[in-house]
Amino acid sequence: MKVSWFGWSLLSLLAVPTLAAPSESGTKVGNRLEKRRNNRGIDAEEPSIFNGLDVPPLLQLTPDNYEELLKDGTWLVKHYSPTCAHCRKAAPAYQTTYEYYYTSNPLSPSSAKSPDPKSLNGFTKYYNFHFASMNCLAHGDLCEKLGIGAYPIFAFYEEGVQKDKHVGAKSVADLSKLIEEKLEAIRPGSRPPQGIKLPEVGAPGVDSSAEPDSPVAKDKDPQAGALAGEKQNDLVAQKAADASSAMETSKPGSVVTVKTKHNGPPPNPQGLSVPLTAESFQKLVTTTQDPWFIKFYAPWCGHCQAMAPNWKEMAKEMKDTLNIGEVNCEVETRLCADARVDAYPTIYFFRGGQRVEYTGLRGLGDLLSYTKKAVGPGSEIEDVDAATFKELEETEEVLFLYFYDHATTSEDFRAMERLTLSLVGHARIVKTSSAALAERFKISTWPRLLVVRDTRPNYYNALAPKDMRDFRQMLSWMQTVWLPIVPELTASNAREIMDGKFVVLGILSRRRSDDFKQSKRELKEAAFEWMDKQIQLFRLERSELRDAKQLRIEEADDRNDQRALRAAKNMRITIREDEKKPVAFAWVDGDFWERWLRTTYGIDVEQGDRVIINDEDNRRYWDTASSGAMIMASRTSILETIPLVIASPPKLSPKSTIGTFETFFFYTRSFLSSHPILFFVFLGITVAVVTIIGRGRLLRRVTTRGGIIGNANGSGGFFHLDGKEGFLNGGSTGKVD
Template sequence: MKWLGTLATVTCGLFALAQGAVVPIKDPNSVAAVDLTAVNPHLTSANFTAATTQGTWFVKFYVGYCPHCKRLGPIWQKVADDLKALKASHNYHMGQVDCVTEGAFCNQQNIEGYPTLFVYRDGKPVEPEYLQPYKNIPITAYVKAMAEKYKSAVVVAPPVPADVPGTTSVEAPPATSAAASAPAPATTTADKTPAKPVGPYNKQGMSVPLTAANFGTLTKEGPWFIKFYAPWCIHCQHLAPTWESLAKSLVGEINVGEVDCVADGALCNDRGIAGYPTLRFYLEGSYTTFDGERSVESMHKFALESFGTQHKEVETRHELDKNTAGLETWYLYLFNAQAAPRYLETAQRAARATFMQSNFFTSQDASLLNGAFALPRTGAARATVPGLWVFKDGFLRPYSGALDNFDQVKTWMAAERYPLVPALTTQNADGFFDDADLVVLTVLDTDSRRVRAGQLEAWKREIRQAADDILVLRTGESALNPTSAVVRTGSSGVSDPAAAGSYHLSETRRKFLAGGQNIVDVPAGPEGDVVRALRAQRVRFVWLDVDVWDKYLHRVFGATRDGLPKVILSRPQDEVYFDHHADGRPLQLTSAQDLVDIVKAAVAEQLPARYSAGFLVGLVRSIFRSISRTTAYLFTHPMTFLFLLAVVGAVGYYYMKGGLPGQAYKPQKLD
């Protein structure tokens, strides 16, 4: 029975893989030039040619799960560190390509196994593949030989002043100009710039080790930028010195910490950490994930923007319109001299906790809204002072809770954070895929050279109508025909339907509300089953720009640019998606009603499912899901379980006693 144990071990391993497999969303635009001063940088399809045309490059192509790659990793890094002087003396560099994230590019380079090592010049391999032992001495000897063979002049870039934005080096060189090497004149007190006072956070300029014992206590107060990592993770090892430099750069501004997920696995599991490294910014009990370029500059900017404490006070309608132009959602706090300061403090805290501080405005002039919106003189929607408002989907909605209750204000801001159908960005992707049971993605072409005038807005209108129909079915409320909101006015002072986004009552809403039906009433038959299923799920709609997300869509869903606008429905918790009808036709956006029908079909399990984690993981999950369902059925039907157990026991007993009638054991000698 050894094979049974082996099978169980392999199956459990695959199940663990299935449980842990994730497809992180990365910023599709986070491409930066390679820093030629870096030791062993990561190369991508976007920067490979530009890098390898500058000098000679010894490149390692690898995948993280390959045992040989894992053994080579520290050896490769040590050789790169030991021979880093060759960059300056011979213009010879060492780099690496992760073929998990750059699979298509590795295929273009004809990489057939891992690890694969090649020497490149002018963007092309110039030597046969390195086939010597993956050990320190032979690799070192090979590197030195190739460096001598292809020795070339080093192009020295002009120095960059330390305070110029846009630099990406991890640590500034000790001198920023040739003059820095000259003897420095004696300085006086008047020559020195006073030191910048250190703020209340990160006073030591270091990354604080966080554990299960101190995580909750320390992160309760102030902003924290935290790295969740595993010591064996190659990407984590490369990030380590950059993270230390980041902590120094944020001294006095943002707390920086790190969690070792090997030593504190339970802490990381409790927080849903599924890949390494994971970088999160925590504030007021909430977090947002950083998915951009892991340079000091990018992470520093992200941290400061995430914590931004300054709200914008507006005084005129022109100023309000200017500041809110292009914002899908924004908040306005109206107050006067008599308003309690704690109201503003609470609203500011809530805006930071929901990472909407850049969309948060204040004003002491209630007449601002009277000019921009058709505010009634009485009722809940009148411009009360102090008061908190949100604008989205063409409507202004008031907050009706206590202004000094932080939890209530935060919950309200979080619920109102996104419009009915936002554009997917790297900033909001976490919220959508972490907080939804079903995400309806519509892929659109936004290029005016390929799309006729007005078509893009027409598509968005159909998506919004479908999203509103589903919202009505789920909650009995409409975002596009709300009962407790104020419509924006045009320059003439009358309601502007285009700006307000006023939509007709769809057939779905008419049917649902016909005959005095409300949220308690459910239609009979299959339609009622769909409504009940919808109410049990969190459904969100979002649209994607194909030019921005095409690589991600292809990698995760196998989607191409053909057949736009196309529809993909994702169940992120199960890593399952739907992109075809039951008859094999691809899902496409043709009308709002068709999109509603697609969502209903997905909820009713009438669409064929695919696995974004891959076929093998999907197969294993299907098996274990079937086992789980069977187990659940048996435990909820104990008599059936006992009967089947008795049958299996009887058959087993009979077999052990001599087998079935008419069958005999016939030993046969094989010569």
């Protein structure tokens, strides 16, 4: 009993220090916070903790490191003296402000969850914004060199250059106001329009999801919307982004056109991709006529991350030229849903509340090529004369030309203006009232629309005035002719070129410059001759149909058959183009697409320029002429082979671009899609035949083997009623009752 009492006493004594001792982490946190609160005059030399995250001590600038550090990004530097009473008073507020922003979430400032401060989504790397201090008592010469004559002074440095200074003690709210303006300039639209919840001086954290104490000045008017992008323009151009319209008359006696002149700053003045929120998107994109090129992305998307450097560089190249923006769909889910974004990244070109999707490649050159084309036709249709149009023909492969006169109505012009957005990245449209151009293209009615490809015109067939105001009908026609006569095959236009056509595809190499020019010229000449031949055949067929109609009319007139005469006169001459699969021409860069050409067509570009005729719908192609030789890049070889290929059935044997196993499924799917009723009838017959055969075999098996009891002859089955071997008759007596 005594031993037991002694043991319990000893155990309780050992437990006392265990229960009383605080945890090591708790001690560390308490010491850090206590040291930070007690050390009011001098910046802390050890890390602190804010919102549960470690915060490194403020960087101290010295003559040895300040140039190297300040040359990158934006810096807020506190210039102070340890002996200055105002500096000691301002130190805790500056430290708390630094801790708050260092641990904040830039992607969602109102979120209570903070990312890793050292990650790409952390505050420092997201804004490239830094905090530092400079002890002017220790480095007086450096402070004097920087123009620091009083303490404390809070100065902003951008790329190593001092921008502005603010003198005197500052509270957390004062410092935050200065910082918020800089953050808006760095990434317009990224700050919350409702303001932020600021911590108390010396507090170990703050609830970021709480309502702000007071709204930011820029958002006191709830009807004003998000002014983030406008603030960026204000800071750069020193004026508000106001637009005014001026009426200008292009020529005496010509139609008066309205041109919008922007007196405000140029687009994208800083060469940055602007993060957009739902509010700033509504204010800057939806309700303005300014063009925007915007990507919708998710931070976790691998394709988005791979495209990010090219997008950033493209935004820099488009400085003062085109607005570039981005929307984080992890944060702005409603905005992305309204934009019908279902894949990342999705890229749109916006203007005047309308949009067109960019579906090209995501390389820097591809993005720049598209944006440079978007700048011209995306804003205003140029009015040209004969000389200007001649110059444009030398640089543009495809040109749409809109003829107008003094009687052209505003409704006609509005329909034409709506076409520009859809043409971005494809072709250019200009307008004219030039008599010389009207004479050249034999224009006798206005307004009139045509396309010029390699100096060859093609006219939009408007049967009535309303057809020139039907935006969708005009756009449908434009989509059939906005490619050059011999376009280059790329990833963005491959489907448009290959689907539904026989394509004469020239496989060329730019490395052989002389051969490249010659082969491309031969392809164009072959295309021109083929088009001329098709026009002649069309006219001949139409003439034959007209002659047949006239013959019927004369025959009915000779018989004095009024009924047959009316029927003959009402006959419509129709040439069914949909029954004929068209022939198109294109060329592909054999060096760039070498692997695809080798694996799909078995062609090595090193062997010289080649031509194939591809039928993508049926996964087949032809690469040899009637002589058995390869189709060469010459008009003679091409024009001799085309009729043999497009004949029904083809007179030359094709090759397949897919394997045997894939071919079976391809033709099965093609048969199902082309003849669905016949397929289901065949499927029903097959199922019925299989069912009948199966039932017949089962019936024969039952008849042969008998039932469970056995056959009539006593064989088969489990039981023999008249024998001795069955289950019921296997006893030892051998008797049968």
